[in-house]
Amino acid sequence: MDAEIRKTVLRKIPHxxxxxxxxxxGKVNAFTATWLTQASFHPPMLVMGVRRDSKSFAMIEGGRVxxxxxxxxxxxxxxxxxxxxxxxxxxxxPGAASRTGKTGAPILEDAIAWVECEVREITNPMGDHxxxxxxxxxxxxxxxxxxxxxxxxxxHYGG
Ligand SMILES: Cc1cc2nc3c(=O)[nH]c(=O)nc-3n(C[C@H](O)[C@H](O)[C@H](O)COP(=O)(O)O)c2cc1C
Numbered sequence: 001m002d003a004e005i006r007k008t009v010l011r012k013i014p015h016x017x018x019x020x021x022x023x024x025x026g027k028v029n030a031f032t033a034t035w036l037t038q039a040s041f042h043p044p045m046l047v048m049g050v051r052r053d054s055k056s057f058a059m060i061e062g063g064r065v066x067x068x069x070x071x072x073x074x075x076x077x078x079x080x081x082x083x084x085x086x087x088x089x090x091x092x093x094p095g096a097a098s099r100t101g102k103t104g105a106p107i108l109e110d111a112i113a114w115v116e117c118e119v120r121e122i123t124n125p126m127g128d129h130x131x132x133x134x135x136x137x138x139x140x141x142x143x144x145x146x147x148x149x150x151x152x153x154x155x156h157y158g159g
Contacts, residue, residue, distance in 0.1 A: 007159030015150040018070060019082050020048065021106035022056045024063030027089040028106045031056045032082045034150045034157045035129065044136040046117055049129040055086055060132055064119040067105035071148040072112045102138050113141040
């Protein structure tokens with residue numbers, strides 16, 4: 001397999017761009033995420049690829065919940081706030097105003113819409129990213145506008 005072509009081809013797969021929120025033992029965190037898709041209608045489920053070496057993955061394993069914050073086309077700057085590993089974690093998020101969702105995971109005040117999930121399965125033992133399967137237990141919408149995608153930003157995560 002040609003590694004350059006693999007990278008070019010895999011990067012053509014369209015993705016959204018989100019901020020995922022996590023919570024465990026009274027602490028919250030959030031990270032920019034793009035490897036995400038719906039995985040079931042009944043019950044409604046999402047699957048998200050999460051770096052096994054991230055702080056958020058450890059919190060997902062412990063807290064078994066996550067939120068998904070959808071951003072508008074003009075909100076790339078918010079996604080940019082959550083691309084670096086968090087330093088110190090507390091009961092509030094640095095970098096953006098948020099509130100606590102039903103699951104305990106943080107919901108960004110400026111998100112155009114959000115989804116809250118309870119984790120039902122964590123799999124993909126071979127991968128450097130785990131597949132986190134979540135059942136959608138709540139959703140909300142602040143603005144009915146098109147959501148930010150990875151392609152809108154010119155950023156890459158894949159290959
Ligand atoms: C454009 C972009 C997309 C990303 N998508 C994902 C993703 O889908 N899953 C993931 O685990 N990390 C993704 N990341 C990396 C995380 O945002 C990054 O590892 C974050 O620093 C983890 O923070 P934490 O250690 O505080 O959890 C992405 C980064 C960028 C720049």
